[in-house]
Amino acid sequence: MSTDGARTYVRRMTFPVRIGVQLQPQHADYAQIRDAVRRAEDLGVDVIFNWDHFFPLSGDPDGKHFECWTMLAAWAEQTERVEIGALVTCNSYRNPELLADMARTVDHISGGRLILGIGAGWFEKDYDEFGYEFGTAGSRIADLADALPRIKARWAASNPAPTREIPILIGGGGERKTLRVVAEHAHAWHSFGDAPTLTRKSAILDEHGAAVGRDTATLVERSVAVSAPPAEQAAAFLDAGATLLTVGTSGPDYDLSLAAQWVAWRDAQR
Known part of the structure; x- marks a missing residue:
């Protein structure tokens, strides 16, 4: 699938540039x-994201930590404007029907501002400490592929229904299996890596999209983490097709200075 400038331009015009934290x-x-x-x-x-783990991923491995979805419900009440979600929920930690109902509930609490970020899972300590079967990368991706239709079916059967078609953001970069799941089910795809990696894997995603009959170039938003000021990263990521750019920050201080630079840059594009 072509990754020339015309294809990138279509993606950039399809989705507005947004900044997440x-x-x-x-x-x-x-x-x-x-x-x-x-x-x-x-x-x-x-967008304001958290993540779905039970222990810290950096610093003291047994330091303070809080659970993802109870937190998202609190954020849904606290906030008024931003979209909220996990970057990303681990599919392994909850029955798909339960997760669907949790997401539907937070969707209603927030007035339709939830993004269901989801992935296959990878952090073995979470699995071991909380009693989940770790399996293999392949089995976890297969479980994710099985869960997404069940989640959508539960939403369709719910009363009341979700307030909107809840956007599904899938995180992961496996070229043969994960990107196939993205092509089939996602509204957004979160890529891990630099702009050349995003460009290359976007082309593979579009090939999967063609195989399953979805125009992923225009239907699947590209999301990526940024870790440097816009002057260093913005042009390359935009050229690669990314429109949701997210800054990560950790406690206890939650420094938002880099996020402020990206918000200012976003506003200058408008």
């Missing part, structure tokens, strides 16, 4: 997390 729920008291959510929304970000 991932407030990593580690090494902080909840009051500090709540304050960071307030500051992030006031700053003007478009």
